[in-house]
Amino acid sequence: MNGLRALLEEFMNNYSYAREHEPIKGHPLGNVMKKMVEKVQSISCVSTYDGIIVEGSIGKGTWAKIPWLALMDSRITDTTQKGIYVVYLFSEDMSKLYLTLNQGVTEIAKNLGTVEARRSLRDKAREIGARRDLRALDGFRIGNDINLATVSSLGQLYVEGTIAYKEYHAKELPDDNLLEKDLCSLLSVYKNYVDEVTINDRKPGYTINYRDAIHCIYEYIKARGFFFEEDLLFNFFLSLKTKPFVILAGISGTGKTKLIELFAEAVGATSDNGRFELIPVRPDWNDSSDLLGYRNLEGRFQPGVLTRVIQRALSDINNPYFVCLDEMNLARVEYYFSDFLSLLETRRWDKGKIRTNKIFRETDFVFQEDRKEFAGLYIPENLYIVGTVNMDETTHPFSKKVLDRANTIEFFEVALDNYGSYQERSHFEGQAFVPPEVPSSVLKSEYCVLRECLPERKAIVDEVVNILIKVNDILQPANLHVGYRVRDEISFYMIYNQEYGLMDKDNAFDWQLLQKILPRLQGSSRKIYQALIGLFELCTNVSLESDEGAAEEAEKILENISVVRWPRSARKIAYMLGRYEEDGFTSFWA
Numbered sequence: 076m077n078g079l080r081a082l083l084e085e086f087m088n089n090y091s092y093a094r095e096h097e098p099i100k101g102h103p104l105g106n107v108m109k110k111m112v113e114k115v116q117s118i119s120c121v122s123t124y125d126g127i128i129v130e131g132s133i134g135k136g137t138w139a140k141i142p143w144l145a146l147m148d149s150r151i152t153d154t155t156q157k158g159i160y161v162v163y164l165f166s167e168d169m170s171k172l173y174l175t176l177n178q179g180v181t182e183i184a185k186n187l188g189t190v191e192a193r194r195s196l197r198d199k200a201r202e203i204g205a206r207r208d209l210r211a212l213d214g215f216r217i218g219n220d221i222n223l224a225t226v227s228s229l230g231q232l233y234v235e236g237t238i239a240y241k242e243y244h245a246k247e248l249p250d251d252n253l254l255e256k257d258l259c260s261l262l263s264v265y266k267n268y269v270d271e272v273t274i275n276d277r278k279p280g281y282t283i284n285y286r287d288a289i290h291c292i293y294e295y296i297k298a299r300g301f302f303f304e305e306d307l308l309f310n311f312f313l314s315l316k317t318k319p320f321v322i323l324a325g326i327s328g329t330g331k332t333k334l335i336e337l338f339a340e341a342v343g344a345t346s347d348n349g350r351f352e353l354i355p356v357r358p359d360w361n362d363s364s365d366l367l368g369y370r371n372l373e374g375r376f377q378p379g380v381l382t383r384v385i386q387r388a389l390s391d392i393n394n395p396y397f398v399c400l401d402e403m404n405l406a407r408v409e410y411y412f413s414d415f416l417s418l419l420e421t422r423r424w425d426k427g428k429i430r431t432n433k434i435f436r437e438t439d440f441v442f443q444e445d446r447k448e449f450a451g452l453y454i455p456e457n458l459y460i461v462g463t464v465n466m467d468e469t470t471h472p473f474s475k476k477v478l479d480r481a482n483t484i485e486f487f488e489v490a491l492d493n494y495g496s497y498q499e500r501s502h503f504e505g506q507a508f509v510p511p512e513v514p515s516s517v518l519k520s521e522y523c524v525l526r527e528c529l530p531e532r533k534a535i536v537d538e539v540v541n542i543l544i545k546v547n548d549i550l551q552p553a554n555l556h557v558g559y560r561v562r563d564e565i566s567f568y569m570i571y572n573q574e575y576g577l578m579d580k581d582n583a584f585d586w587q588l589l590q591k592i593l594p595r596l597q598g599s600s601r602k603i604y605q606a607l608i609g610l611f612e613l614c615t616n617v618s619l620e621s622d623e624g625a626a627e628e629a630e631k632i633l634e635n636i637s638v639v640r641w642p643r644s645a646r647k648i649a650y651m652l653g654r655y656e657e658d659g660f661t662s663f664w665a
Contacts, residue, residue, distance in 0.1 A: 147161075356411075610644070
C-alpha cells in the first residue's frame with residue numbers, strides 16, 4: 076500500500092482537473108480516497124481506537140468543492156453533519172491541506188439558519204479551544220483562520236466550525252512519520268475530550284450548546300406563529316430537567332397547552348409518532364384507573380392511556396416522550412395522581428439509567444400474560460408530564476403535596492397587542508423549518524439526590540441554602556417553611572442553569588422563588604400577611620414601614636427603585652398583599 080503522503084500528493088495533484096473536466100462516477104480518485112481511508116485506519120493510534128469511524132468523501136453525484144477525510148468517535152457522532160470530530164479538509168484550489176478538530180455544520184445550519192449557526196459554531200469552538208491539552212499540541216493553532224480558498228456557504232461554515240488546525244502546503248507535504256505523529260497527537264486530545272463528555276453517559280450537557288438548542292426551539296415556536304419569551308423557555312426547560320413533572324397555571328386561553336405541544340413538537344415528539352399525548356382530565360376521576368388501568372369483570376387488565384405511553388417510552392428510551400394532562404385540576408389531583416407522584420420520589424440511578432419503583436404490584440393481575448406485560452413497568456427517564464390548570468370556581472385547589480413535587484409556572488400576563496411572528500420576521504420565513512433532533516439525554520435529570528452533585532457543585536448549593544434559610548425564617552411562624560425536597564430541587568435547577576449558561580443566577584432564583592415558594596402561601600391568617608411582607612423585603616432589600624397598607628407601599632417601591640434582585644417574585648407578592656387587604660384572604664392563584 077502506498078504511504079499516506081504519496082496518496083495525498085496523487086489526490087491533490089489531480090483533483091482540480093478532474094472536478095472541472097471529468098465525471099465523478101467511477102473516477103479513479105474515488106479509489107484513491109478509499110485507499111487514504113484504509114491507510115489512516117491502519118495507523119496504530121487509529122486501529123486501536125475503539126469505536127472510531129473513518130470516512131472520506133469526494134462528493135455524491137457531483138464533485139465536492141471541499142473534499143474531506145474524517146475520524147469520528149461513535150460515542151458522540153456517526154456523521155460529519157453534526158458533533159465534534161477530527162477531519163482533513165482540502166482547500167478548493169488543492170494548494171493546502173488542513174488537519175483540523177472541527178464541528179459538523181449541516182444539521183446546525185438547517186436548524187438555526189446560517190447566521191445563528193455561525194455564532195453557535197464560534198461559541199463552541201472557543202469553548203473547546205480553551206483546553207490546555209489542545210493548546211499544548213506542537214505545530215497546531217487554535218482558531219479558525221484557515222484558508223479553504225472557497226466562496227461556497229458550506230465551505231465557509233467549515234471554516235467557522237474549526238476549533239484547531241495544522242496547515243500543510245501541497246508542495247511541501249511532510250513525510251509519513253510526521254503526518255502520523257500529527258494525526259495521533261490530535262486524536263489523543265480528541266479522545267480525552269470524548270472520554271470527559273461521555274463519562275458514565277451522565278454528562279450530555281458538555282456535548283451540546285444548551286442555550287443555542289433552546290433558542291432553536293424558540294425560533295421553531297415563533298415560526299409556527301406563537302410567541303413566548305425566551306426566558307420562559309429557559310425556565311420551562313430547566314424545570315423539566317430538574318424534575319419531569321411541571322404545572323402550567325393561569326387563566327384560560329393564555330397558551331399553556333400550546334406551549335407544551337409546540338415544545339414537544341420542536342424536539343421531535345408529536346401525536347403522529349406517538350411521543351406526545353394530550354389527556355383531557357375529567358371531573359369524575361376519583362382514582363388512577365383512567366390513567367393507569369383497571370381489571371374488567373373477567374379479570375383482564377385494561378391498560379390506561381398513560382400506561383400505554385409508558386410502554387412506548389420504555390421501548391424507545393433514547394427519545395423524549397411528553398404527556399399533557401389538560402385541565403388537571405378539574406378533578407382532585409390527589410385522588411387520581413397521588414400514586415404516580417409518590418413513584419416519582421423513588422427516582423434513582425441504577426446501572427446508568429434513572430429508574431423508579433414499579434408502577435404495579437404482582438398481585439394487581441389475575442392472568443399471567445397481564446403480569447408479564449405490565450408488572451415490570453416503571454416511570455422511564457425519558458417521560459415528561461406537564462399539567463395545565465385553570466384556577467376558577469369549577470376547579471380544585473392543590474395540596475402542598477402536589478406543589479412540593481412540581482415547578483408551577485404561571486401564565487398571568489397577557490399582551491393582546493403581541494401578534495407573535497406576524498410582527499417579527501423570522502429568519503426561517505420562506506424555509507421549511509426542520510425540528511432539531513433532540514435525544515432524551517438533553518432533558519434527562521443528571522441528579523436525583525443532592526449528594527450526587529457534591530462536592531463539585533457545593534458552592535452553588537451553599538448559596539441556595541443560605542437564601543432558603545432566610546426564607547424559612549420568614550415562613551416558619553406561619554408553619555409554611557420548606558423541606559429537603561424543595562432545597563434539593565432548587566439546587567438542581569440552579570446548577571443546571573449555571574452549567575448551561577442560560578440566565579444570570581438572580582433571574583434563575585427569581586423563577587424558583589416564584590414557582591416553589593410563593594404557591595404555598597394562601598389563607599386569611601395574619602401570619603400569611605406578615606410572611607408576604609417579609610418575603611417582599613427579602614426580594615427588594617427595602618423595608619415596608621406599614622403593616623396595614625403594605626400593598627400600596629410595595630407597588631410604589633417597585634415603581635421607584637431601578638434595581639430589584641427578584642422582580643417577578645416581588646411583583647407577585649405585591650399582588651398577593653393587595654388581595655389580602657381587599658378580600659381578607661390571599662392566594663398565589665389569580
